[in-house]
Amino acid sequence: MADFNELLATCERTAFKLEMRDQYMLDAPGYKAWEAGDLAEAVRHYSDFTETARAAVARGVAIRRVRIISEPVSTYIRFEYEVTPGVNLSAGEVIRWLPRRLASDLALPGNDVWVFDGRVVQFCHFAGDGTWVANDESEDPATVSLCTTAFAAAWERAIDHAEYRI
Secondary structure: OOOHHHHHHHOOOEEEEEEOOOOOOOOOHHHHHHHOOOHHHHHHOOHHHHHHHHHHHHOOOEEEEEEEEOOOOOHHHHHHHHHHHHHOHHHOOEEEEEEHHHOOOOOOOOOEEEEEOOOEEEEEEEOOOOOEEEEEEEOOHHHHHHHHHHHHHHHHHOEEOOOOOO
16 A cells, blocks of 8 residues: 555646545644744644645646635634645645535545545545544545545635635
C-alpha cells in the first residue's frame, strides 16, 4: 500500500480531496502552535506537505480540496481556515469550503478521501476524537467513480477560500 507522498509523487494530472470532519488531530504540533497564537509556526509545521504539493503543482498536477464543515465552525476549522493561505494556497492548491447544510442531498463517501488521476482513491480513517488511524487505497472503478462524482458535486456547490468567511 502506497502512502500519500508516493501517490502524489506518481500523480500526473489531478489530486482531489474531500474532507468531512470538524476536527482532526488536536495534539498535532501545528495545531498546538496556532492555539498558542503563533500562526507562522503553525504554518511551518506543515512545510513538508506544502513542498510536496508545490512540487506536484509544478509538474502540472491540479490539486483541489473541498472541506465540508458545520457552521458555526469548530475551533479546529478556524485553525484550518487561518493556515490555508500559508499551507495550501501557497503551494498552488485550490481550496473550497462547503457548509454542511448545503451538502445534505449529496451522496458522499463514508470517510475523507483523496482521488488521484481518477484511477485510485485513498481513504483516510480517523478515530472519533480526530486521531489518525490508517489509510487504505482502492482502484475499484465503482469506488473511484463514486468518490469522483461526490467530489465534483461538492466542488460545484463549495465556496472558494477567497470568498468564504467564517
